[in-house]
Amino acid sequence: MHQKNIVSLWFVFFGVLTSPVHSKTKSPDVSALNVMYSSLNSPSQLSGWKSSGGDPCGDSWEGIKCSGSSVTEINLAGLGLTGSMGYQLSSLTSVTHFDLSDNNLKGEIPYQLPPNVAHIDLSRNGFSGGVPYSISQMTDLEYLNLGHNQLNNQLSDMFGKLSKLKELDLSYNSLSGNLPQSFQSLSSLKKLNLENNQFSGPINVLANLPLKDLNVENNQFTGWIPEELKDIDSGTGGNSWSSGPAPPPPPGAKHHANQHSTKNDDGKSVKSGVTIAGIALGVLAAIGILIALFSRRKSPPPSHFLDEERISQRRSFTPLASRELSQDFHTGIRKDFKDNSRSLDSSASIDIKSLQNSPSSCPKRASSDFKQSYDDNEFANRLNSKRSTSVRAxxxxxxxxxxxTGNFATGRLLGQGSIGRIYRAKYADGKVLAVKKIDSSLFQGGRVEEFLQIVSNISRLHHPNIAELIGHCSEQGHNMLVYEYFRNGSLHEFLHMSDDYSKPLTWNTRIRIALGTARAVEYLHEVCSPSSVHKNIKSSNILFDAELNPHLSDCGLATFHQRTSQNLGVGYNAPECTKPSAYTVKSDVYSFGVVMLELLTGRMPLDSSKPKPEQCLVRWATPQLHDIDALGKMVDPALRGLYPPKSLSRFADIIALCVQLEPEFRPPMSEVVQSLMRLVQRSSFNYRDDFGGSRRMDDHDY
Known part of the structure; x- marks a missing residue:
C-alpha cells in the first residue's frame, strides 16, 4: 500500500512537471500594451486588455499573438478604434506583424514604433503629419502600408537601409515634394503605390527597381517615364509628363535596346538615341578634361572654408550609432576632405570674405560633433547639400x-520670449515660419545698424542642432527675426505640458536630446571665434523637428540680455549671475545642467506646487545625484522604470559636474559632449536601440 502511494505521488509530481506552463509576458511588452490601451481610449472591443498589469500572452488578449513570453503580433484591424497608439511601442522588440488598419486613429504616426517589425499596416485611418523617420532603421521591414490617411509632409531620405521592403503603399494622402534618392536602394521592391498624392519632379529613381506593379497616378510628376517602367503593370495618368522623345541617359547610366529607339511625329521609328548619346558623351568627356586641367591650376580653398563646410553638415537625424564614435574619424575625414577639396568650386554661395572678417566665423578647429565616419556617398551628399547655404538672411x-501672421493676431501667437513675442507665419503655398518680434524698448534710439549686425552674426551660425535663421525685417521701428518653424514644439512642452499618454520621451530619446543640445552649445563655445555665450539655455528654447531632433534657439541674441540677468529663465541662472557681466561660458554649462535635470526628473526648475524643500530643482536634486537609491526615486515617473540603471547613474554624474556652485569646477562643453558620447558607447547604443524603446536592463547588459 505504501509503495502504491509513492507511485501515485510520483505520477502526480511528474504530471505537474510536464503540464503546459504559461510564460508570464515580459514587463516591457505589458507596459507598452497598457499605455496603448489607455491611448486608444480603453475600448471595450479589446477583450482581456488592461490599462495596467495583466498577462497578454497567458490571458490571450484580443489581437495579440506571442512566442514564449514575447508579443510577436498585434492585429487590431477594422475594430473601430479611436485615439492614438501610445508612446511605448518601441518596447515591443519582438513584434514582427503590426496591423491597425481600417480604424479611426488620428494625429501623427508615433515616432516610436516596434523596431524589428516586418509588416506594418496603418492604412485607412486619419493619420496626419509625415512618415516617421524611425522607419529608416527597420531593416527587416517587408511590407509598409500607410495609404488612405491624411499624411501631408515631404518624404525624408529614409529608405537607404530598407533592402527587404517588397511592398510600399503611400497612396491617397497629400504627400508632396520629389521622391527621395534613397528609393534607389529598395532592391526588393515589387509593388509601389503612390497614386493620389501631390508628389512632383521626375520618377527616374524608380527606373532600376525590380517593380512588377506601379501606380503613380494623379500626382504632379514631370519629366519622362523611364523606358524600364513602360513594360510593367503601371498607372501613370493624371501627371504632367513631358512630351516628345526623352533625352539620352547620362554617362554611366544603364542602357537598354528599347531606349535607343524613339518615334517621330509620324510614328516612324528612328535610331536617334545612339547618335545623340555618342555626341553627348564626346562633349562631356571634353568638358571633363578641361575641368580637370583647370582645377589642377586652382589653389585649394582656404582651410576655414572646409571647416565651415565640416561644421555645417545638416542631418535629418542626430544619430547615436556606435559607428559614429569610431576612432578612425580623424584619418577618414581628413582623407575625404583632401580628396574632395579641389572639387569645391568658387561659385559656392558661402561668402568667404565675410567669414574671414566676421567675429562669428569658425576657426580651423574640429569639434566632437564631427566624430563620425561617413562613407564616400554620404560625404559627397553632405558636401553638396551645403553649397546652397548662404550666410545672408x-x-x-x-x-x-x-x-x-494675420497682422500679428493673438491666434498666431506661439509664445512670449524674454526679448519679445513669437508668431506663426503661414503662407499660401503652405510654408510656415516662426517670427520673433523683438521688444521695441530694446532699440530705443533707433539702432537699426546694431540690429543688422546681430542678424549678420546669427546668419553665420550653422549647426544641425541650432535653429536656423531664415530672414529678418527692420521697418517702421519693428525689428523681427524669421526662423524655421518647429511643429513639435519645445522640450518644455513635452516634459511639463503633455498628458500622460502623449509623451514620447523614452530614456534613449532623452539622452539623444541632451547630446544634440550639448553639441550645439559646444559649437557656440569652442568652435566659433570669438566664443559665443548663449545666456538663455532653457527647455523652452530647445525645439524639436519632426524626428524629435533638438534645435537650440535664441543663439546669438546675448546682446539683448546685457541689461539684466533677470531676462533669463527663472531657475536656470547660475549662482554667479547676479549681473550681466558675470555671465560666462561656464554659466551656460550650469544652465545646460539644469536642462539635463529636467530630462532626468521631469520636473520644472522652479515649482511652487511642490513641498518647499523640493521647489528649487537644483537644490533638491544635487545632494541625491550620487545616491543610487534616491536617484531611482527622483527619476521621471513617466519613464515607468524603463531605463538602464547604470546609464541613469552616469547621466546624473554629468549633471553633478555641470551644476557645481563654483564656475571654475564646471567642465567645458567639449568634455560634456565626450561624457555623453561615452555614455552612449558604454550603453551599447546603436541606431536600433535609439529608435527602439527604453527597456529594463540587467548589469550584464554592460
Whole structure:
C-alpha cells in the first residue's frame, strides 16, 4: 500500500512537471500594451486588455499573438478604434506583424514604433503629419502600408537601409515634394503605390527597381517615364509628363535596346538615341578634361572654408550609432576632405570674405560633433547639400509678415520670449515660419545698424542642432527675426505640458536630446571665434523637428540680455549671475545642467506646487545625484522604470559636474559632449536601440 502511494505521488509530481506552463509576458511588452490601451481610449472591443498589469500572452488578449513570453503580433484591424497608439511601442522588440488598419486613429504616426517589425499596416485611418523617420532603421521591414490617411509632409531620405521592403503603399494622402534618392536602394521592391498624392519632379529613381506593379497616378510628376517602367503593370495618368522623345541617359547610366529607339511625329521609328548619346558623351568627356586641367591650376580653398563646410553638415537625424564614435574619424575625414577639396568650386554661395572678417566665423578647429565616419556617398551628399547655404538672411517686408501672421493676431501667437513675442507665419503655398518680434524698448534710439549686425552674426551660425535663421525685417521701428518653424514644439512642452499618454520621451530619446543640445552649445563655445555665450539655455528654447531632433534657439541674441540677468529663465541662472557681466561660458554649462535635470526628473526648475524643500530643482536634486537609491526615486515617473540603471547613474554624474556652485569646477562643453558620447558607447547604443524603446536592463547588459 505504501509503495502504491509513492507511485501515485510520483505520477502526480511528474504530471505537474510536464503540464503546459504559461510564460508570464515580459514587463516591457505589458507596459507598452497598457499605455496603448489607455491611448486608444480603453475600448471595450479589446477583450482581456488592461490599462495596467495583466498577462497578454497567458490571458490571450484580443489581437495579440506571442512566442514564449514575447508579443510577436498585434492585429487590431477594422475594430473601430479611436485615439492614438501610445508612446511605448518601441518596447515591443519582438513584434514582427503590426496591423491597425481600417480604424479611426488620428494625429501623427508615433515616432516610436516596434523596431524589428516586418509588416506594418496603418492604412485607412486619419493619420496626419509625415512618415516617421524611425522607419529608416527597420531593416527587416517587408511590407509598409500607410495609404488612405491624411499624411501631408515631404518624404525624408529614409529608405537607404530598407533592402527587404517588397511592398510600399503611400497612396491617397497629400504627400508632396520629389521622391527621395534613397528609393534607389529598395532592391526588393515589387509593388509601389503612390497614386493620389501631390508628389512632383521626375520618377527616374524608380527606373532600376525590380517593380512588377506601379501606380503613380494623379500626382504632379514631370519629366519622362523611364523606358524600364513602360513594360510593367503601371498607372501613370493624371501627371504632367513631358512630351516628345526623352533625352539620352547620362554617362554611366544603364542602357537598354528599347531606349535607343524613339518615334517621330509620324510614328516612324528612328535610331536617334545612339547618335545623340555618342555626341553627348564626346562633349562631356571634353568638358571633363578641361575641368580637370583647370582645377589642377586652382589653389585649394582656404582651410576655414572646409571647416565651415565640416561644421555645417545638416542631418535629418542626430544619430547615436556606435559607428559614429569610431576612432578612425580623424584619418577618414581628413582623407575625404583632401580628396574632395579641389572639387569645391568658387561659385559656392558661402561668402568667404565675410567669414574671414566676421567675429562669428569658425576657426580651423574640429569639434566632437564631427566624430563620425561617413562613407564616400554620404560625404559627397553632405558636401553638396551645403553649397546652397548662404550666410545672408532674407530680408522680409513688414507688409509680407503682417499678412502671413494675420497682422500679428493673438491666434498666431506661439509664445512670449524674454526679448519679445513669437508668431506663426503661414503662407499660401503652405510654408510656415516662426517670427520673433523683438521688444521695441530694446532699440530705443533707433539702432537699426546694431540690429543688422546681430542678424549678420546669427546668419553665420550653422549647426544641425541650432535653429536656423531664415530672414529678418527692420521697418517702421519693428525689428523681427524669421526662423524655421518647429511643429513639435519645445522640450518644455513635452516634459511639463503633455498628458500622460502623449509623451514620447523614452530614456534613449532623452539622452539623444541632451547630446544634440550639448553639441550645439559646444559649437557656440569652442568652435566659433570669438566664443559665443548663449545666456538663455532653457527647455523652452530647445525645439524639436519632426524626428524629435533638438534645435537650440535664441543663439546669438546675448546682446539683448546685457541689461539684466533677470531676462533669463527663472531657475536656470547660475549662482554667479547676479549681473550681466558675470555671465560666462561656464554659466551656460550650469544652465545646460539644469536642462539635463529636467530630462532626468521631469520636473520644472522652479515649482511652487511642490513641498518647499523640493521647489528649487537644483537644490533638491544635487545632494541625491550620487545616491543610487534616491536617484531611482527622483527619476521621471513617466519613464515607468524603463531605463538602464547604470546609464541613469552616469547621466546624473554629468549633471553633478555641470551644476557645481563654483564656475571654475564646471567642465567645458567639449568634455560634456565626450561624457555623453561615452555614455552612449558604454550603453551599447546603436541606431536600433535609439529608435527602439527604453527597456529594463540587467548589469550584464554592460
Amino acid at each position: 532674407i530680408s522680409y517686408s513688414l507688409a509680407d509678415l503682417q499678412l502671413a
